[in-house]
Amino acid sequence: MPNARAQELVEGLQKTIFEFMREHKVTHDEYRVATDLLAETIQAGEQSLLYDIFFEAEVTDIANTGRDGSPEAIEGPFYLPGAPELEAPFMLTQRADEKGDVLLFMGRVTDTAGRPLADAEIDLWHADADGRYSNIDPSVPAWNLRGRFRTDAEGRYKVRTIVPQSYEIPKCGPTGRVLDALGRHCFRPAHLHVKIRHPDVGEMTSQIYFKGGRYLESDSANAVRDGLIAELIRHERDEDLAAHNLDKPYFDVTYNFVLPSGVLAVARAVA
Ligand code: MBD
Ligand code: FE
Numbered sequence: 001m002p003n004a005r006a007q008e009l010v011e012g013l014q015k016t017i018f019e020f021m022r023e024h025k026v027t028h029d030e031y032r033v034a035t036d037l038l039a040e041t042i043q044a045g046e047q048s049l050l051y052d053i054f055f056e057a058e059v060t061d062i063a064n065t066g067r068d069g070s071p072e073a074i075e076g077p078f079y080l081p082g083a084p085e086l087e088a089p090f091m092l093t094q095r096a097d098e099k100g101d102v103l104l105f106m107g108r109v110t111d112t113a114g115r116p117l118a119d120a121e122i123d124l125w126h127a128d129a130d131g132r133y134s135n136i137d138p139s140v141p142a143w144n145l146r147g148r149f150r151t152d153a154e155g156r157y158k159v160r161t162i163v164p165q166s167y168e169i170p171k172c173g174p175t176g177r178v179l180d181a182l183g184r185h186c187f188r189p190a191h192l193h194v195k196i197r198h199p200d201v202g203e204m205t206s207q208i209y210f211k212g213g214r215y216l217e218s219d220s221a222n223a224v225r226d227g228l229i230a231e232l233i234r235h236e237r238d239e240d241l242a243a244h245n246l247d248k249p250y251f252d253v254t255y256n257f258v259l260p261s262g263v264l265a266v267a268r269a270v271a
Contacts, residue, residue: 069260116155
């Protein structure tokens with residue numbers, strides 16, 4: 001059964017690629033390098049990684065254009081549904097001796113009218129202090145630093161975790177080889193991934209980066225956007241540590257999410 005959207009996209013893409021091949025006089029050898037590379041990403045389990053590094057930021061930018069709410073960010077290749085549901089006070093699933101500085105991630109979730117969204121589900125996942133993701137890197141316990149929790153009656157959330165470090169894409173795999181051939185490094189700046197869901201409003205996917213962090217200007221996925229950078233604030237005063245039952249300095253990050261209504265600002269302007 002022909003699908004009109006598939007025809008528009010696939011035939012349009014094919015035409016664009018033909019024009020590109022002519023412009024750059026692509027040789028048969030180069031064509032084979034490209035098809036072999038795509039086959040190799042599948043063998044290496046890197047197909048999502050390669051596509052998300054090179055293309056996902058563009059679809060996210062398109063979706064963000066003219067839309068209300070907080071900016072969305074790329075999902076990346078490592079999201080997994082079904083993360084543990086946490087009990088309050090929320091602490092992301094972690095090893096007893098989890099490496100890294102304590103991080104309190106907090107803020108509010110509201111709708112585009114500024115109304116607090118109570119009982120919104122926040123699905124948080126991020127790399128550990130060595131830049132590794134659970135359920136991806138076999139050396140990390142299952143579901144480590146992945147979990148779901150909810151906002152309170154005022155739409156507020158607060159979760160304890162650790163400050164993640166920059167993530168380095170496997171250097172030896174096909175994705176790393178392409179980046180190397182382009183003269184680019186394999187790092188993504190340290191980041192938190194979130195999905196936020198509310199039954200009345202919908203779902204959004206975001207990422208939070210840390211102001212002043214390394215690789216913000218040279219992200220291998222080119223996915224850092226202004227509205228996604230939050231300040232990592234260090235706390236070391238005795239009374240702050242005591243208030244959180246901690247014996248070493250910790251950090252906090254506050255980020256307020258405005259869950260998009262799904263309404264395009266342009267569509268509204270026209271109506
Ligand atoms: C990541 O952690 C990530 O977020 C993306 C987009 C690609 C590779 C690793
Ligand atoms: Fe990531």
